Amino acid sequence: MLSNIGIPGLILVLVIALIIFGPSKLPEVGRAFGRTLTEFKSAAKDLVSDDNKEETKKPALSAVTKEK
Numbered sequence: 001m002l003s004n005i006g007i008p009g010l011i012l013v014l015v016i017a018l019i020i021f022g023p024s025k026l027p028e029v030g031r032a033f034g035r036t037l038t039e040f041k042s043a044a045k046d047l048v049s050d051d052n053k054e055e056t057k058k059p060a061l062s063a064v065t066k067e068k
Helices: 008-068
Strands: none
Touching: none
């Protein structure tokens, strides 16, 4: 989705953000967006690592049930 924006689209989005939020609020909005993105990435990594842990446990449980 973001790969289709291009440079002119990115400049347009930045200009619109500058008009809406103003030059004084723009750094705060950028920081908040960066923190949100960081939290999202860490939460996604936690979910993936939890899924990987469950997948490694499942074969061990299925091997025990097959032996019975």
